Amino acid sequence: MRISSVTVAALGAVLVLVFGGAAGPAQSGPSCTVKIGVATDFTGGAALVGEGQRKGTFVAVEEINRKGGAGGCRLILAFADNRSLPQDGVNAVRKLADVDQVAVILGSAASGSTLAAMPVIKEIGVAQLTETSTNPSIFDQSGPGRNEWQFRFNVDDRIMAQTYARYIRDQGVRTVALMGIDNDFGRGAIQQYQLNFRNLGVNVTNVETFALGAPDYRPLLSRIKRDNADAILMIILAPDAAIMVRQYYELGLKQRLFARGNVGSNEFLEAIKDNPKLGDGIVEATLWTPGTDPELDKLWERRWGGKPTTHGAMAFYGVQIIAEAVKIAVKEGSITRKSIRDALTRVDFTIPAIGRVKFDDHHQAYTNMVIHEVKDGKVVIRTKVQTGPPTP
Amino acid sequence: MDFVLEQLVNGLTLGSLYALVAIGLALVVGVLRLINFAHGDLFMVGGYLFFLARLGGETPYGVAVVATVAGMALLGYAFERAVIERVLDKTWRVQLVATLAISIIIVNAFIYMWGLNPKMAPTPLAGRFLELGMIRIAAQRLVIFVVAPVAFMAFSMFLQRTRTGRAMRAISQNREACLVVGVDPHRIAGVTFAISAGLAGLASALIVPLYSVQPLMGTLLTFKALAAVIMGGFGQIKGALLAAYVLGVAEAMAAGFLSSSYADLVSFGVMVLVLLLRPQGLFGRKVGI
Numbered sequence: 001m002r003i004s005s006v007t008v009a010a011l012g013a014v015l016v017l018v019f020g021g022a023a024g025p026a027q028s029g030p031s032c033t034v035k036i037g038v039a040t041d042f043t044g045g046a047a048l049v050g051e052g053q054r055k056g057t058f059v060a061v062e063e064i065n066r067k068g069g070a071g072g073c074r075l076i077l078a079f080a081d082n083r084s085l086p087q088d089g090v091n092a093v094r095k096l097a098d099v100d101q102v103a104v105i106l107g108s109a110a111s112g113s114t115l116a117a118m119p120v121i122k123e124i125g126v127a128q129l130t131e132t133s134t135n136p137s138i139f140d141q142s143g144p145g146r147n148e149w150q151f152r153f154n155v156d157d158r159i160m161a162q163t164y165a166r167y168i169r170d171q172g173v174r175t176v177a178l179m180g181i182d183n184d185f186g187r188g189a190i191q192q193y194q195l196n197f198r199n200l201g202v203n204v205t206n207v208e209t210f211a212l213g214a215p216d217y218r219p220l221l222s223r224i225k226r227d228n229a230d231a232i233l234m235i236i237l238a239p240d241a242a243i244m245v246r247q248y249y250e251l252g253l254k255q256r257l258f259a260r261g262n263v264g265s266n267e268f269l270e271a272i273k274d275n276p277k278l279g280d281g282i283v284e285a286t287l288w289t290p291g292t293d294p295e296l297d298k299l300w301e302r303r304w305g306g307k308p309t310t311h312g313a314m315a316f317y318g319v320q321i322i323a324e325a326v327k328i329a330v331k332e333g334s335i336t337r338k339s340i341r342d343a344l345t346r347v348d349f350t351i352p353a354i355g356r357v358k359f360d361d362h363h364q365a366y367t368n369m370v371i372h373e374v375k376d377g378k379v380v381i382r383t384k385v386q387t388g389p390p391t392p
Numbered sequence: 393m394d395f396v397l398e399q400l401v402n403g404l405t406l407g408s409l410y411a412l413v414a415i416g417l418a419l420v421v422g423v424l425r426l427i428n429f430a431h432g433d434l435f436m437v438g439g440y441l442f443f444l445a446r447l448g449g450e451t452p453y454g455v456a457v458v459a460t461v462a463g464m465a466l467l468g469y470a471f472e473r474a475v476i477e478r479v480l481d482k483t484w485r486v487q488l489v490a491t492l493a494i495s496i497i498i499v500n501a502f503i504y505m506w507g508l509n510p511k512m513a514p515t516p517l518a519g520r521f522l523e524l525g526m527i528r529i530a531a532q533r534l535v536i537f538v539v540a541p542v543a544f545m546a547f548s549m550f551l552q553r554t555r556t557g558r559a560m561r562a563i564s565q566n567r568e569a570c571l572v573v574g575v576d577p578h579r580i581a582g583v584t585f586a587i588s589a590g591l592a593g594l595a596s597a598l599i600v601p602l603y604s605v606q607p608l609m610g611t612l613l614t615f616k617a618l619a620a621v622i623m624g625g626f627g628q629i630k631g632a633l634l635a636a637y638v639l640g641v642a643e644a645m646a647a648g649f650l651s652s653s654y655a656d657l658v659s660f661g662v663m664v665l666v667l668l669l670r671p672q673g674l675f676g677r678k679v680g681i
Contacts, residue, residue, distance in 0.1 A: 043499075047608060048508040182653060208652045213612065215409065215603055218402040219647030219655065226395050239510045243603055250521055252528040267509055271604065274449075274512050275519070 032073040032335060034326050036061070036319065037080065037096030039107030039117065039128075044083035045212030048239055048267060049109045049132075052309030054079060057106065059299045059312075060319035070323035071330030078102050082113040084183065084212065089113025090120050097124045104129065104325075104340045106318045109311050111135030112184035118142075121149045127341040129153065131318040132287065132311055134160070134260075135188035139390070143362040151344050153321055153357050153365040154287050154314060157189040157260070158390045160369050164285040165196035167371060167383075168258055171283075173231040177206035177224040177255065180235030189235040189260055205229040212237070217244045221251050231256040238262050238310075242271035245278045259284040262310040264372045264379040266290045270306075276377030283373045283382065288313050290379050293353040317351050324349055324357075360389065394526035399648035400641065405533055407640025408540045412595030414617040414624075414632040415544065416588035422627030423564045423584045424480065426487050430495040432610030432617065434471075434589050437498065438464045438596030439605035440506065443513040453515045457597040461590045468589020472582045480581060495614075502607035510604035518601040536598045543594055544633055547587070551629075556583055564627065616659075623663045625676025634674055638662060 038057050040050040061075045069075065078100035080092035089108055096102045097120075105121065105128040108114045114133040118141060121128045129151045130138065136158035142150040168176065178193055180186030190207060197204050205227040208220045221244075224232060232255045236244065241263045248257070262268065264284040272278045288310050291297070296316055300308040308316070321344075328343035329335050348358040355368040366387040372379050417431045428434075441463045445456040471494075479490045517531040551557035559575045560583070567577060596605075603609075617632075620639055624631025639659045646658035666674060 043608070045608065047503070048606075051503075051508045179652075210652055211612070211656070213608065215609070215612070216402070216406050218405065219399060219644040220652040222395065222398045222402060223648055223652070239508075239604065239606060242510060242512070246518075246602070250528060250530045252521070271510050271512060274514050 032330075033076055034070065034073045034104070034335060034340075035076050035078055035100060035102045036322055037078045037093070037100055037102030037105040037107075037126075038315070039080050039082050039089065039092040039096060039105055039113065040109050040315075041084040041113070042079070042081040044085065046084045046110060046237060048309070049084075049237065049311045050081070052267070052312030053107075053109060053131075053315035055300070055304050056308065056312030056315035057319050059296070059303050060316045060323075062303065063299055064319070064323050071327035073326055073330060073335065075319070075323065075326075082108050082110065082117075084110040084113060086112045086116035086184075089116040093117040093120050093124075093126075093128065097121070097126045102126065103335065103337055104322055106131065106315065106322060108133060110183065110185065111138065111188060114138055115141075115184060118147050118150050122147050125149065126337045127151060127344055129318055129322060129344065131314040133185070135184050136192065136390070137188070139362050139364050142364065143360075146362075148363070149341055151359055151363040151365075153318070153354075153359075153367055155364075155366060155369055155387045156390075157192045159366075159387050160260070160285050161189070161192035161196045162391060163369060163385050163387075164258075164260070164371065165193055165200055165202070167285070168231065168233065169197075169200045169202050171231075171256070173202060173256065173258075175203045175205050175229040175231075176258075177208070177227065177229040177232045178204055178235070179206070179208040179210065179220060179224070179232060180260075181212050181237070181240070182209035183212060186235045193233060203229075210240075213240065215243070217247045218251065221247055221253060224255065225251055225253050229255055231258055233258045233260065234263075235260045236263065238265050238268035238271060241268055242278075245272070245282070249278065257282045260286070262286065264289065264374050265310040266307040267309050268374070269377055269379070273377070279374035280376065281373070283371065285369060285371050286310065287367070287370065288354060289370050289372050289381050292381075296353070313353070317354055320351060321347060321357055355386070362389075364389070395648065397525070398527050399644045401527055401529060401533075402648070403641030403644030404537065404637065405640070406643055407637035408536045409595070409599055410613070410616050410620050410640055411633050411636035412536075412540055412543075412598065413592065413613050414620040414636045415547070415629055416591035416595075417614075417617045418621045418624065418627055418629045418632035419591070420584060420588050421621055422629060423560050424476075424581055425564075425627070426476065426480065427484075427491065427618070428476075428588070429488065429491040429614060430471075430498060431588070431592065432612075432614030433495050433498040434464065434468065434592040434610070435596055435613060436502065436605070436607060436610035437467065438589075438593035439513075439600045439609065440502065440511070441593065442597045442600050443511050443605050446513045446515075449514075453517070453601075457594070460593045460597040462593075464593025464596075465586040465590035468592075469582050469586040471589065472585035476581060476585060477578060480577075495611075499607050499611070506607060508606060508608070510606040512604050513600050515601040530602060532598075532601050539594075539598055543591070544629075547591070547629075550587075556580070560584060619660065619663050623666050623673055625673025628673060628675035631673055631675030635663075635666075638666075 042050040082089040082092040111133040325343035329339040445459040620636040623635035
């Protein structure tokens with residue numbers, strides 16, 4: 001079948017009217033609706049992260065809508081899968097902005113996807129609020145004069161490493177092996193810890209990377225065992241960590257275990273519940289500790305059963321921050337992508353579980369950093385650190 | 393020296409993992425000339441079956457293994473009847489799309505049913521460690537080292553000495569001639585898939601106690617197993633087995649002596665090198681055109 005140029009032109013005109021003509025992605029007014037796009041990893045090696053975020057955003061949106069919405073606006077959700085990959089990160093935000101016509105985007109968990117999507121959100125003109133990506137480049141590239149559409153409320157690995165590396169040194173560690181996921185999150189964190197440990201006089205004996213979801217860590221751990229560092233700092237997600245610690249004990253390693261990621265999480269505790277002792281003594285620097293938000297625990301249990309995941313909790317707070325921005329935009333009289341972006345710069349409120357949310361000129365908020373320890377199948381907070389801008 | 397031995401053990405462990413998955417894949421390629429891209433997902437389904445069969449540790453390990461292998465063999469037979477039979481005479485493109493589609497459906501169905509949090513199904517042997525000189529190893533790994541070659545030998549004997557095994561080899565050599573002498577290719581296809589899935593089930597039952605079960609576990613393994621099948625000589629079971637161990641040892645040595653970042657580079661580099669030197673694979677026959 002041949003399609004004439006007239007048909008193509010007509011079809012194009014219809015598409016322009018349907019999508020291009022819809023200048024406002026959300027309608028303001030007494031019964032307005034704001035669509036939030038969630039770009040995260042629903043498939044791929046970190047799919048557990050995306051599943052948690054989907055659940056967290058649902059819980060938050062349902063609760064906000066039950067209480068009358070954000071400034072009277074009903075929140076709805078649209079999702080897109082970025083598979084933790086940069087190229088899919090771009091596709092996901094394009095789909096959310098162009099097809100779903102969202103007003104604002106929450107995401108992504110994976111640093112690589114966030115970084116890849118940043119030029120696209122700037123080009124389209126839609127704000128993206130990032131909740132768990134920890135690559136420091138996001139900080140460097142965000143804010144007025146850089147990318148004024150990008151916001152992040154979790155602290156990054158440059159900020160965390162400045163405190164956590166010192167903490168590890170103060171535990172008597174003089175030599176350390178670094179192992180991390182071979183992606184922007186893992187490599188970015190490794191770079192920061194190498195730098196900080198060098199400045200603190202801690203010798204880094206090994207730098208090892210592994211594929212997300214790798215089945216076997218024995219070759220890598222054997223190397224670490226041979227080089228005999230005092231401690232291992234692993235930049236890792238819960239499912240991989242649950243396998244890694246088993247092989248750590250199998251090989252008879254004695255190094256103290258420090259972590260970055262979501263090892264002190266409900267998902268890790270679930271994965272080692274056959275032998276909770278496996279997690280004993282692992283100390284981790286992270287963004288959120290399970291059990292610190294009874295209200296979220298209750299809502300999650302009621303909606304999904306079980307306990308919230310770390311990324312699910314952060315997505316839950318992300319929706320709360322967006323709702324706060326929507327309230328400000330409603331007060332100021334219009335809800336557009338730009339007004340929500342502008343409102344995000346004026347958000348200033350405190351979420352008890354994570355701390356104060358106020359964005360600086362890098363569009364970075366300085367929520368708490370937590371250092372906690374896994375002990376007897378529970379996660380115990382050792383210290384909560386009020387963070388600030390990275391020191392040069 | 394101890395470090396070399398330890399990396400060798402690590403390599404053989406990885407090799408066993410790849411070999412157990414690759415044998416079933418090579419069998420289907422050899423007999424039916426079809427690449428089953430859902431094979432790694434059958435391994436994953438076997439993992440869940442084993443997890444269920446263990447009943448949280450209530451069922452003895454041996455019983456759970458037998459139940460998993462039997463269940464997977466039945467499932468493999470049903471899979472062949474429901475899907476493969478319909479595409480067996482079609483072009484490779486149709487077969488590729490069909491098996492890839494099944495892979496996607498299986499993975500997503502399991503994500504929907506089980507979620508993505510990994511399930512653990514440890515055995516007492518997985519938590520018992522043996523000291524062999526300077527090398528420490530879980531007893532479960534020794535079970536894998538022993539059972540994998542034994543399973544392979546039993547399977548070879550089946551192919552050599554039974555009527556069905558000979559019919560499978562005959563089909564792999566000349567399908568048309570088999571039709572002439574009365575071998576039923578549909579029955580053989582069903583049996584081939586039952587054995588292939590049964591082997592995937594055995595692989596799961598041996599390996600899952602050391603690792604975990606989650607819906608995406610088969611995806612990476614399919615590619616590693618496929619690399620072993622290609623390197624071994626397309627459809628050559630002995631070749632796939634040897635290639636799987638070569639890949640496993642190459643990966644472990646690369647991780648041990650270079651860096652874990654180079655593990656995949658070295659293992660796939662070895663594959664490319666083998667194919668450059670022997671384009672027909674380790675055990676493949678030269679074909680003239």
